[in-house]
Amino acid sequence: MKILAIIASPRGMKGNTGRLLEEVLHGARECGAETEILSLSSLNVHPCVGCDLCHKTGICSITDDYEAIKEKLLASNGFILASPNYIFSVTAQMKALFDRCNGLIHCMALEGKYAALVETSGGGEDEEVLAYMARFVNTLGACSVGGIGSPVAGVRTFPAEENLFSRARGLGSELCRSIRERRLFPEQDEFQTGFRARMSGLIDFMQEHWLFEREYWQKRSQSR
């Protein structure tokens, strides 16, 4: 079982978010997962230029590390998104990745995969950032098994740390077990059903232009 962790702190794994992610990964590995960490701060993921080539061909027009990250996501059974809170949201590095995933979102191409979310902040709004990342996961077609977020108490330290780290390890094992047991998350169905209808309607409307996505959805409806 392969779990890919994507961390979007400019400090990589050396910062607060990396510390909390370590515990989540520990829980996943204990449960039998093979894990890989991608740190966006040491990769190049440029902002989307809105050229629509991904919708037409399935491949991004920008030559950087995005396509390799995409392939790793597609090859994974589950993934973890980890970001510090930057002005009530994810970092620019994570947002650039989200935008570049627009083609994957139109296809809801990560259906059947599971994700966990990790966030740290200076002082709060942790739930807001986790909820945003969870919505992103759902638009990809994947299920969120949950998230963990916390303000910091100092450098790589947290209030009530023992309890937090124990919950973080629990989240890692929850991700692993959800993949293994192919768990269902019915509370996420309503959003995904609505979003699926919206995406297939959009691709239908743009079918003359977005050939890759048109074929993707046609094949998918035939295999259902």
Ligand SMILES: Cc1cc2nc3c(=O)[nH]c(=O)nc-3n(C[C@H](O)[C@H](O)[C@H](O)COP(=O)(O)O)c2cc1C
């Ligand atoms: C540009 C910037 C924006 C930030 N915005 C917020 C914020 O809106 N709310 C908050 O609670 N903390 C904010 N912080 C603090 C970070 O979220 C916090 O220090 C986090 O733990 C850093 O994680 P890292 O060490 O993994 O990079 C911000 C920090 C920076 C550098």
